[in-house]
Amino acid sequence: MEINTGNTAWLLLSSALVLLMTPGLALFYGGLNRSKGVLNMMMMSFSCIGLVSVLWVVYGFTLAFGVNGSSGLNNIIGSFTYFGTGTDKITEEWLFFGANTGIPTYAFMAFQMMFAIITVALISGAVSDRMKFGGWVLFALGWFTLVYVPVAHWVWGGGFIGAKIRALDFAGGTAVHINAGAAALALALVLGRRIGWPRENMRPHNVPFVALGAGLLWFGWFGFNAGSELTVDGTTIFAFINTQVATAAALLGWILVEWLRDGKPTMVGASSGAVAGLVAITPACGFVAPFAAIIIGLVAGAVCALAVGLKYRFGYDDSLDVVGVHFVGGWIGSLSIGLFATAQVNAGVADSAILNASEGLFYGGGVTQLGRQFLGSLVVSIYSFAVAAVLALIIKAAKGLRVSDEAEIGGIDIADHGETGYEITPAGGSGGGGAFAMAGLAPGSGRVDADGKADVSQKVAG
Numbered sequence: 001m002e003i004n005t006g007n008t009a010w011l012l013l014s015s016a017l018v019l020l021m022t023p024g025l026a027l028f029y030g031g032l033n034r035s036k037g038v039l040n041m042m043m044m045s046f047s048c049i050g051l052v053s054v055l056w057v058v059y060g061f062t063l064a065f066g067v068n069g070s071s072g073l074n075n076i077i078g079s080f081t082y083f084g085t086g087t088d089k090i091t092e093e094w095l096f097f098g099a100n101t102g103i104p105t106y107a108f109m110a111f112q113m114m115f116a117i118i119t120v121a122l123i124s125g126a127v128s129d130r131m132k133f134g135g136w137v138l139f140a141l142g143w144f145t146l147v148y149v150p151v152a153h154w155v156w157g158g159g160f161i162g163a164k165i166r167a168l169d170f171a172g173g174t175a176v177h178i179n180a181g182a183a184a185l186a187l188a189l190v191l192g193r194r195i196g197w198p199r200e201n202m203r204p205h206n207v208p209f210v211a212l213g214a215g216l217l218w219f220g221w222f223g224f225n226a227g228s229e230l231t232v233d234g235t236t237i238f239a240f241i242n243t244q245v246a247t248a249a250a251l252l253g254w255i256l257v258e259w260l261r262d263g264k265p266t267m268v269g270a271s272s273g274a275v276a277g278l279v280a281i282t283p284a285c286g287f288v289a290p291f292a293a294i295i296i297g298l299v300a301g302a303v304c305a306l307a308v309g310l311k312y313r314f315g316y317d318d319s320l321d322v323v324g325v326h327f328v329g330g331w332i333g334s335l336s337i338g339l340f341a342t343a344q345v346n347a348g349v350a351d352s353a354i355l356n357a358s359e360g361l362f363y364g365g366g367v368t369q370l371g372r373q374f375l376g377s378l379v380v381s382i383y384s385f386a387v388a389a390v391l392a393l394i395i396k397a398a399k400g401l402r403v404s405d406e407a408e409i410g411g412i413d414i415a416d417h418g419e420t421g422y423e424i425t426p427a428g429g430s431g432g433g434g435a436f437a438m439a440g441l442a443p444g445s446g447r448v449d450a451d452g453k454a455d456v457s458q459k460v461a462g
Helices: 005-032 035-065 105-127 133-156 160-165 173-191 207-229 234-262 267-281 290-307 310-314 322-340 368-397 405-410 412-417 434-438
Strands: 093-096 099-104
Touching (some): 005 035, 005 099, 005 267, 035 133, 035 412, 099 105, 105 133, 105 322, 133 160, 133 173, 133 368, 173 322, 173 368, 207 267, 234 267, 234 290, 267 290, 267 322, 310 322, 322 368, 405 412
């Protein structure tokens, strides 16, 4: 094979951009969290980089993208084509719907690895401050294996959602955001509420972290979306432009809702709106025109700003609004394909030899594609929610899911990691109370028992 150096360089650059998104997510989630759990929150993201990278090479990629010929099994799971492969796969060409891309298989493996990493990490925002780190690692391992890998195959690897239902997902609205959002809801329900929620003040402890994390996500998302075309062509350019304008519009949509409802736009709202726009345009970016992308962004920003309040109405403690932003935003983006998809942007939409789908309702395609998008999104929602709930219940039964009340109040950073994000001591020495003072449990305050343990009767917001 002769490597297409341009396509391969673009894909490797895109892979690096997508990897940057996970540290960006760590900062975004870390800033939204309370100070006494910031390191645990960030560790959940960083642990995914370690765990999922290894699992992806060992079995994840081959089961997601290996092809079981024309057998019915290929609708459900991939093959072991790439299991234990040697260096020959470095020079083996990756075919994209049969097209000659000039991209080595391992370059595509690296690109998809970064998607798998951040998808698992997204779930963690729903369970901050109260889930054992060991329990998180077990959950991440099980969910990656039983949910992400098969869903990636169903959507992108030749499985039934892409090949039979013919639902479209350019860069991960279904496989990434709806998938992670449904799992986050299930895990939050099984785990239960944080102590004191929703009565206590649990506002973000570091808004500059939130803004920095959102900025890194925005930057890396160009690799996420535009890189998903694999080659560099007209559709790549549309995906790039659509990513920018949809995100910008969603930022405006979110702060407009805040302004009208609360009287003041916030930096947290602007950052969250940007992420909502990124989520919503992800499945549609390579199928819609820029004007449609603006509409998708505005709708996503406004609707997600309202959707984050559903947790108070229904009583589930989704700590950092994974459901309201990723699940709801993913659904908006997926359904928008059924409205705005056009062969003018991506000729493969209506090509029976490529995607074999239909144009959207507003481009003369009727409601056919809208129905396909709904069905594909529903299948992933139900499957991910169900498996995540079962995994969480198993870990809960083994006493590995939730930290003790004492550890939660004292700070999960101390309980699970033995460190704090902010070690502030008086200039004169070390007698200021250290980690307990940072958690609001100063010695002698009546909030610490004689043996130095937190008095769990005191509910302290970090």
